[in-house]
Amino acid sequence: MLINKYYKLLFLYVFVFFCILQTSTAQEATPVVFEDYSHLAEDILRLLKQDGRISSFTGMSELKNKTKDVEESKRVPVKIQKGKKRSLHAAKMIHKTKKGVLMVCKYIPALQRNERVAIGATAIVLSEDGVCATNCHVLQQLIDKNYSLTPADSIVFVATSEGEVFPIVSILTYNKTADLALFQIDCGNKPLTPVPLGKDIAVGETVHALTHLEGFPFFYSKGVVARNVTTNPQDPFTNKTEITADFAKGSSGGPILDDSGNLISMVSSTQSIYYTDRPQMDLQMVVKTTIPVSSLQRLIKVIH
Incomplete structure (x- = not known):
């Protein structure tokens, strides 16, 4: 009996020590980095114009033309990332998720002001091959048939936290009631980091x-x-x-x-x-x- 008690206590101590070690390791795995976002739009503009890539991006007029044939609420095939079950320390979670959170940007050519990039919204990576989601109202200029584009509506694209820019090549589907839109970006041969899909959760969670x-x-x-x-x-x-x-x-x-x-x-x-x-x-x-x-x-x- 005494031996059994000894082993139970030993197991308990080892378990507690392991938990503390795991928590410490998880916290140490997420370094504190102070980011400089003060010139982000200028940095994105520079990336957009690098090697003349801006000329290869699909213009908003062409995208709007293609979107005319997109059926509202049509289901589209997506290879999603399955949901995870293990809870994460918030800092580690955000560190992992950041790669899958995109900036929706618009290139505005030099008209009355100098050319610039406007960061207007957020989007979520759903698949490694570049299927993403955002609000329907974010892409309203492309989806709404009654919306007339202006000379300032030049190029809409996405930028990542890792300093990359990718063109939006098509709107895949949308639902105006839900305020949802799925779109495809051209990420070349570079696999993206999708955000895993979970489930609806209850009040208080x-x-x-x-x-x-x-x-x-x-x-x-x-x-x-x-x-x-x-x-x-x-x-x-x-x-x-x-x-x-x-x-x-x-x-x-x-x-x-x-x-x-x-x-x-x-x-x-x-x-x-x-x-x-x-x-x-x-x-x-x-x-x-x-x-x-x-x-x-x-x-x-x-x-x-």
Whole structure:
């Protein structure tokens, strides 16, 4: 009996020591890096013009032409990354996810001002071969048949955290009700890092956001699911997940993750609540609305 007790205690001590060691290792594996984002748009413009690659990118007029034939809500084949089960330290999760979070950029040629790049939204990598997701309203200029392009609507493309730029070559599918759009980028022979797809989660569960707030790229925030709501129980594309994690302009299309780093929803919109509606005075809170991953999955035909 004493020997059994001794071995039980020994096992317990070894187990606790192993857990502490694992936690320490996980924390040490994510170095603290102070990024300089102050010249990000200029850096992206330089990459875009490097070796004359800008001339090889598909123009918005051509993309809009091709999008006319895209059927709304059509399911498209995607080889997705399966969801993970193991919880991750938040710092490690964000470090891993960052490669799969893209900046949606627009090249604006020299008209009344100098040429420039505008970072306008966020997108999520779904497959290694370049299938990505964002909001329908982010690509509205291409999807909406009634929208007329202007001379400033030149090229729309994506940029990565690793300093690469890739052209958007086609819109694959979209759903206006859900505010979702899937598109294809040309990443050449370089496999991308997809964000794994998870499941819809319940009120009170923890969520993590990594998005490109205007002027604040790769901004992380944490919160919980506040409500899961619908405006039409007969149409699952009206389902929405409201969260408390912060996001703002520029976050559109950004990923909302669970504790394992799986995509559980996508940023869609915000609604500010004021104490006085007209005029809008005394802001009380901002409701953050996202699109549950189940809506995204309704546009995907999974390839194994």
